[in-house]
Amino acid sequence: MEKNNSITHVILTGGVGSRLWPLSRKSQPKQYLDLFDGKSLFEMTVDRNRTLVDTVMVVGNTDNCHLSRKVLEKSGTDYVDIIESTPRNTAAAIAFAAFASDPNAILIVTPSDHIIDEMEHYAHSIKEAIEKASRGYIVTFGIVPTKPETGYGYIERKGEDVLSFREKPNKVSAKDFIEKGNFLWNSGMFCFKAGVFLEELQLYNPEVYEKSKAAWDANIGGKLDLELSLAIPSISIDYAVMERSRKIKVVSSEFIWSDLGSFESVYDYLVSKGHPVDANGNMVIGTDAYTAFVGLKNTIFVATESANLILQKESSQEVKNVYNELERKKSHLLE
Incomplete structure (x- = not known):
């Protein structure tokens, strides 16, 4: 692996956690609740990747950036702060992180509200993903499923190659996926070079690319302009890039994972x-x-x-x- 690739942990903090109301509110989304071993999910996300990366970058919004700042200042963590003025889904959020990075920097993109356990397996998966990303692939993390869960999307794969992405299934389809044995839960975690992601976004969704770039170019201290942001189509990274790019690889991961979505x-x-x-x-x-x-x-x-x-x-x-x-x-x- 090229050692000159710096590694950045990009933490997405945009979710509200509507299925965890009334604990999760707009002023205190689920990733900031101190429910879990006296720490919030956001704090646990920062901690688990601290030793694996060179830089921390947080993509948040005007409602929650002060909550992230509180956690990061408490632990004395330097970070790059990107503040969205309005939610535009994950394709734009990740594009901002990529525009803010050196094109050769490897980005590990994770949500801020997941529980992850068995850190040896986790570190192994991250290492494998970084190795693939350094060779120009866009890597998604698939979790080996433990039950026919209907609350997650699935990745159909053959080895490290992705055959298809599937929406959240019904009970019958979920059981069918598990029986087939080549389906993984879609974790919503990714790893790639910033420049590679932007090339693929430009190729497959030029409108999101151009409008995200315009909003990023006008940022003031990481804060994005509302009017320019509203022009960006609200679309997920899955639809914009993952389901279309030919550079996708999946890392089959054995660590314990839950999105605590319900x-x-x-x-x-x-x-x-x-x-x-x-x-x-x-x-x-x-x-x-x-x-x-x-x-x-x-x-x-x-x-x-x-x-x-x-x-x-x-x-x-x-x-x-x-x-x-x-x-x-x-x-x-x-x-």
Whole structure:
């Protein structure tokens, strides 16, 4: 591997975590909640890559950049701060990071709200991805699935080659994927040279490239102009580049991974860390007040100062509907 490639960890912090309402709010998205071993997911993301990279870059927005700054200043971490004025999805967010980098710099792009365990496996996957990226490939991390999960997208592969990307499947398709044995969970993590990514973006989505470049060129201290940003099509890196480029490779990864995108995944994680549940699998999050469940199984009670949520664990994906309804009513309960 060429040692002159500097390595940058690009952390994407744009998500709101609507399926984790009422814990996750616009003013305190899920990646900043101190729910997990007394640290936030964002802090754990910074820590896990600290020894693997030369530079840290955070792509955030006007609502959350102060929350990132607080964490990074606490640990004395120098970082490059990119502040979006409005969310434009992952293709643009990653383009800004690439424009801010030397074309030969290798970027490891990760969300800020995932749980990752088994760090030996993780470091091995990162090393393999950096080696492929240094040879000009765009690398995606696929996680060896442990169950037919319907909350994740999938990558169909043959060895290191990607055959197709699949949307979140229904139960039948998910079981079919697992049985076939050559499908991986799509982790939303990537590794590539900044210049290679920009070349592919320009080739396959010139509009996102040009408009992101215009917004980046006009940035003031990493802050992006609202009007120029609104002109950028809101499209994911998957649609803009990954599903179209011929330079894609996948690293099949054995580390433990969860995107903590729902209360079901939070429940499983907290149980693994010894968080109490009663004899019928009921859990309380957010309060120490005595809480009794009568005639209920696998129920999660989520308490906050201004709102409570009671749900069946299996219905975790439907929390988004509550969030969307409150958004329609312009409720202060989302703030």
